Amino acid sequence: MDSSHMPRRPRPGPFDRPAAELGHAPEGVGRMNSMGIGAPLARIEDIRLVTGNGRFANNVTVPGQLRGYVLRSPLGHARIRSIDVSGALEVPGLVAVLTGEDYARDGLGDMPCVSIPPTIKGGAYVPTPFPALAVDTVRCVGSEVAFVVAETLSAAVEAAERIVVDYEPLPVAPTLEAAIAPGAPLVWPDAPGNRCFYHELGDAAACDAAFDGAAHVVKGRIRNQRVAGNPLEPRTCIGRYDPADGRFHLTSSTANPHRLRLLLSEHIFRIPAHRIHVVAGDVGGGFGTKGGLYPEEILVLWAAWRVGRPVKWVCERSEAFLADFNGRDQIADAEMALDADGRVLGLRVEVNHNLGSALGPSTAHPPLVGTRMLSGVYAFPAMHVKINGIFTNSRTLTTYRGAGRPEATLIVERMLDLAAEKVGLDPVEIRRRNFIRPEQMPYRTAIGETYDCGEFEAVTDAALALADWDGFEARRRTSEGRGLLRGRGLSCYIEVCATLSDRMEVRFDSSGCVSILAGTFSYGQGHETTYAQMVHDWLGVPLDQIRFVQGDTDIIATGRGSFGSRSMTVGGSALRKACENLIAMGARLASLMLDVEPEALDFVDGSYVWTAGDRRSVPLTEVAKTSFAWRGSAAYNSGPPRQIPADLWSGLEGVGHFSANPQNYPNGCYVAEVEVDPETGQVRVDRIAGVDDVGTVINPLLLEGQVIGGCAQAVGQVLLEAVVHDAEGQVLSGAFTDYGMPRAEDFPHMVLSNRPVPTQTNPLGVKGGAETGTIGLPPAILSAVLDALRPLGVRDLSMPLTPMKVWAAIDAASSAPVSKENS
Amino acid sequence: MIEVTIAVNGIEQRHQVEDRTLLVEFLRDQCGLTGTNIGCDTTQCGCCTVHVDGRAIKSCTLFAAQVDGAEVVTIEGLGQPENLHPMQAAFRRHHALQCGYCTSGMIMQGVDIVRRGRAVDEATIRHELEGNFCRCTGYQGIVEAIAEVARTAPESCKASGDAA
Ligand code: FES
Ligand code: FES
Numbered sequence: 004m005d006s007s008h009m010p011r012r013p014r015p016g017p018f019d020r021p022a023a024e025l026g027h028a029p030e031g032v033g034r035m036n037s038m039g040i041g042a043p044l045a046r047i048e049d050i051r052l053v054t055g056n057g058r059f060a061n062n063v064t065v066p067g068q069l070r071g072y073v074l075r076s077p078l079g080h081a082r083i084r085s086i087d088v089s090g091a092l093e094v095p096g097l098v099a100v101l102t103g104e105d106y107a108r109d110g111l112g113d114m115p116c117v118s119i120p121p122t123i124k125g126g127a128y129v130p131t132p133f134p135a136l137a138v139d140t141v142r143c144v145g146s147e148v149a150f151v152v153a154e155t156l157s158a159a160v161e162a163a164e165r166i167v168v169d170y171e172p173l174p175v176a177p178t179l180e181a182a183i184a185p186g187a188p189l190v191w192p193d194a195p196g197n198r199c200f201y202h203e204l205g206d207a208a209a210c211d212a213a214f215d216g217a218a219h220v221v222k223g224r225i226r227n228q229r230v231a232g233n234p235l236e237p238r239t240c241i242g243r244y245d246p247a248d249g250r251f252h253l254t255s256s257t258a259n260p261h262r263l264r265l266l267l268s269e270h271i272f273r274i275p276a277h278r279i280h281v282v283a284g285d286v287g288g289g290f291g292t293k294g295g296l297y298p299e300e301i302l303v304l305w306a307a308w309r310v311g312r313p314v315k316w317v318c319e320r321s322e323a324f325l326a327d328f329n330g331r332d333q334i335a336d337a338e339m340a341l342d343a344d345g346r347v348l349g350l351r352v353e354v355n356h357n358l359g360s361a362l363g364p365s366t367a368h369p370p371l372v373g374t375r376m377l378s379g380v381y382a383f384p385a386m387h388v389k390i391n392g393i394f395t396n397s398r399t400l401t402t403y404r405g406a407g408r409p410e411a412t413l414i415v416e417r418m419l420d421l422a423a424e425k426v427g428l429d430p431v432e433i434r435r436r437n438f439i440r441p442e443q444m445p446y447r448t449a450i451g452e453t454y455d456c457g458e459f460e461a462v463t464d465a466a467l468a469l470a471d472w473d474g475f476e477a478r479r480r481t482s483e484g485r486g487l488l489r490g491r492g493l494s495c496y497i498e499v500c501a502t503l504s505d506r507m508e509v510r511f512d513s514s515g516c517v518s519i520l521a522g523t524f525s526y527g528q529g530h531e532t533t534y535a536q537m538v539h540d541w542l543g544v545p546l547d548q549i550r551f552v553q554g555d556t557d558i559i560a561t562g563r564g565s566f567g568s569r570s571m572t573v574g575g576s577a578l579r580k581a582c583e584n585l586i587a588m589g590a591r592l593a594s595l596m597l598d599v600e601p602e603a604l605d606f607v608d609g610s611y612v613w614t615a616g617d618r619r620s621v622p623l624t625e626v627a628k629t630s631f632a633w634r635g636s637a638a639y640n641s642g643p644p645r646q647i648p649a650d651l652w653s654g655l656e657g658v659g660h661f662s663a664n665p666q667n668y669p670n671g672c673y674v675a676e677v678e679v680d681p682e683t684g685q686v687r688v689d690r691i692a693g694v695d696d697v698g699t700v701i702n703p704l705l706l707e708g709q710v711i712g713g714c715a716q717a718v719g720q721v722l723l724e725a726v727v728h729d730a731e732g733q734v735l736s737g738a739f740t741d742y743g744m745p746r747a748e749d750f751p752h753m754v755l756s757n758r759p760v761p762t763q764t765n766p767l768g769v770k771g772g773a774e775t776g777t778i779g780l781p782p783a784i785l786s787a788v789l790d791a792l793r794p795l796g797v798r799d800l801s802m803p804l805t806p807m808k809v810w811a812a813i814d815a816a817s818s819a820p821v822s823k824e825n826s
Numbered sequence: 827m828i829e830v831t832i833a834v835n836g837i838e839q840r841h842q843v844e845d846r847t848l849l850v851e852f853l854r855d856q857c858g859l860t861g862t863n864i865g866c867d868t869t870q871c872g873c874c875t876v877h878v879d880g881r882a883i884k885s886c887t888l889f890a891a892q893v894d895g896a897e898v899v900t901i902e903g904l905g906q907p908e909n910l911h912p913m914q915a916a917f918r919r920h921h922a923l924q925c926g927y928c929t930s931g932m933i934m935q936g937v938d939i940v941r942r943g944r945a946v947d948e949a950t951i952r953h954e955l956e957g958n959f960c961r962c963t964g965y966q967g968i969v970e971a972i973a974e975v976a977r978t979a980p981e982s983c984k985a986s987g988d989a990a
Contacts, residue, residue, distance in 0.1 A: 027970070045918045045921070046918065046921065049923060050919040051907065052923055053905075053923065055900065055902045059863065061860075064859070235873060288924070288925040290961070320865065321867055527925030705921060707923060708962075713964075738868050738870075739868050740868050740870060746953040746955065750966070817864070
């Protein structure tokens with residue numbers, strides 16, 4: 004072949020970008036030459052992020068921009084009698100003060116809730132008006148009361164301080180416990196018992212029958228506390244209205260620009276989507292909490308339209324503790340029926356989930372999706388689940404990494420631990436007796452979820468080996484010698500991933516480089532790298548000739564963002580289809596160039612090859628360049644020039660769509676060992692090991708990072724973190740000084756591995772990999788702490804396991820004459 | 827308003843600022859160096875860590891006026907895309923960042939830990955990172971990256987005033 008048509012690799016020039024390189028390979032990953040799927044490629048996006056060139060929203064300054072500041076409710080529940088803004092109007096630099104009355108007058112819509120399906124029991128729920136600025140009533144501390152716009156932030160703050168709001172305090176039910184108590188104050192008058200919705204899964208009669216025949220029944224109450232997502236980048240948004248094109252332009256730290264456009268267009272401004280332009284650059288984490296719509300995103304656009312200048316709002320960290328939507332917050336009452344051998348006959352669960360004071364876009368997602376996973380990795384023959392969505396005078400609930408699945412896993416695993424104790428079985432053995440076996444796949448659980456594949460006992464054995472489960476006793480004695488109690492715990496989990504559809508596009512430019520236009524949205528997950536690895540493999544284009552584009556609703560036709568560990572499955576599979584479509588389109592042009600029928604050409608290593616013939620070939624990149632030819636003839640090597648048909652003569656591109664139906668089920672097992680100081684109640688996590696089955700691995704370096712990061716959030720929740728309210732609804736955990744953010748010292752070196760059972764439910768065989776640690780690890784740590792404290796008679800603890808709480812439990816157990824039966 | 831002069835990444839920056847202007851605001855707003863991030867309002871997170879006269883310090887804890895005449899190095903001054911500092915390269919190799927928001931501060935702190943000879947073992951590095959939060963990575967890659975630089979390129983972390 005004529006070598007002049009090979010992709011040329013000139014010497015590095017002055018404008019060249021740093022080359023792709025492999026990163027530090029996680030243990031168990033062999034050396035490889037490829038940079039494609041499976042390689043521990045160092046991230047492409049890191050180049051800008053390690054050099055301070057990140058494009059975070061707060062780095063954007065728009066000429067003429069004003070600053071916005073939100074005046075928030077200082078009370079947990081109150082009627083607004085009046086708002087007097089006259090003092091604020093005198094502050095120099097003030098531009099506007101907007102209140103809920105203005106909002107209503109301008110006809111803006113309410114924050115929508117799009118997470119309660121029509122299939123909810125009874126077909127109805129209690130909806131909540133949720134304007135971006137409160138009218139009449141505030142229902143939690145931090146509710147938006149007024150939006151102040153000024154030349155500078157300090158002027159806006161000063162003006163806000165001069166607004167006089169006359170509140171009439173109302174009774175407060177700030178927590179789940181308070182809101183479900185008999186006679187609790189009502190958050191919404193039309194929601195008796197503070198119940199927004201009720202839903203059921205499973206079969207009550209079958210479950211009753213199972214309990215009737217049980218040899219053992221265990222009961223437990225499992226509290227999963229409220230936590231704050233706390234992505235390190237505080238939320239930020241800049242709104243601009245352009246009279247020249249009549250469009251609203253929003254730059255936001257959102258984790259889901261297209262969803263934002265859709266919600267703003269459909270529910271808030273009620274204008275065509277093309278009149279709203281949303282851009283998100285680099286986003287500093289989100290973990291689910293930045294993926295919906297927030298009042299401030301509405302406020303900056305609306306204010307910009309009203310005052311005729313751009314408006315920027317930047318959340319302060321302490322403000323974020325009031326303004327960001329929270330995660331978790333569930334009380335579960337569970338009962339498990341077992342036969343004499345420890346086989347589970349039935350599981351009953353009733354959950355009360357705290358929805359907060361008003362419904363946001365994703366509020367009902369955690370209780371409704373998480374509960375689908377209450378069968379865990381086990382063959383529970385009968386189940387009945389009741390779900391209550393409960394209003395409280397606290398900030399709106401939203402999805403936080405795992406979103407209901409950590410709650411479900413904690414319930415299942417905690418109940419099995421209680422059952423093991425009751426039946427007199429080892430915690431590993433009781434799980435072995437109840438695992439769904441590979442030969443039972445596909446397995447339909449008693450609450451209707453169908454798992455396609457998984458080898459739960461094998462993955463558990465792998466985790467036990469990795470954790471040196473059997474070597475525990477020696478380590479326990481060593482700890483004992485140092486005056487410390489050592490405990491171990493394990494947890495098996497399964498989750499469900501890859502919801503909805505998505506769209507990906509690959510598009511060549513005239514120099515033979517390819518752009519990936521992603522409908523998903525990466526905010527730390529590393530898609531710029533993983534998608535490039537895929538395209539590198541599938542199209543044979545060198546990595547430095549691949550560009551990644553996301554997050555601009557004017558450039559990306561549509562998309563659904565990244566959450567619920569969906570992107571490698573849905574985005575990756577759509578990308579694969581996009582590449583296949585591109586290859587098919589290119590084959591027609593290659594056929595003209597090579598003078599061979601398109602069907603006779605194979606696509607091998609980035610070239611079209613006539614393998615059945617004389618092996619003549621042309622690289623895809625050359626075909627792509629030809630598609631841009633100014634004069635429309637195609638010729639290659641000695642072939643005769645041919646006229647290019649119009650549809651092949653305006654560039655080469657491919658669009659792909661995918662929706663995972665059915666979804667996939669990542670699973671695995673985590674083991675934790677802890678040391679507890681009985682004198683202080685201090686818990687130290689000494690060892691964490693885990694084995695996941697997330698199917699095909701695209702990039703082991705990035706996968707490991709996702710798993711470790713998830714584990715870190717698990718440790719945070721189990722040991723340190725909690726959003727705490729007082730009886731009046733004040734947030735006591737309102738700053739980094741009061742909220743237990745995990746630090747480097749809170750973790751051991753984690754040992755993780757992967758044991759893939761690729762799924763047939765998508766063309767890549769991948770399962771979601773971004774939430775496994777957050778979902779799988781917490782019960783193992785809780786179990787390990789209780790194991791350590793067993794000799795002291797401590798039988799139950801609720802998260803977070805702060806030294807104070809552990810110490811108090813030790814103290815209570817030692818002063819009790821007989822250790823009381825767990826209830 | 828007062829006039830403050832700070833040598834930032836070797837370039838003299840002279841600006842009129844308010845008395846209460848923080849160093850981080852001076853860097854971001856006056857100098858246009860937005861690589862230094864703000865993650866909190868209580869000096870807990872370390873996103874804003876820079877080097878002042880060779881030492882890591884949280885730039886939200888100082889008024890710009892307090893460091894009048896000082897030499898400041900920010901993440902932009904440490905290395906460039908085509909010429910990464912060994913710590914920046916190690917962060918990349920060890921996947922020590924995900925969203926990248928804590929990263930500027932982490933890297934500046936990492937360089938300081940190595941400079942002070944405190945990257946002696948994993949436990950010490952973890953302790954030295956006490957003032958820097960990362961919500962994404964679980965810190966493991968960060969600890970590995972700092973340990974690697976301490977092993978392979980400690981001299982790259984010396985400040986200009988340090989003895990050779
Ligand atoms: S911004 Fe300086 S420590 Fe958080
Ligand atoms: S990489 Fe996101 S906070 Fe550290």
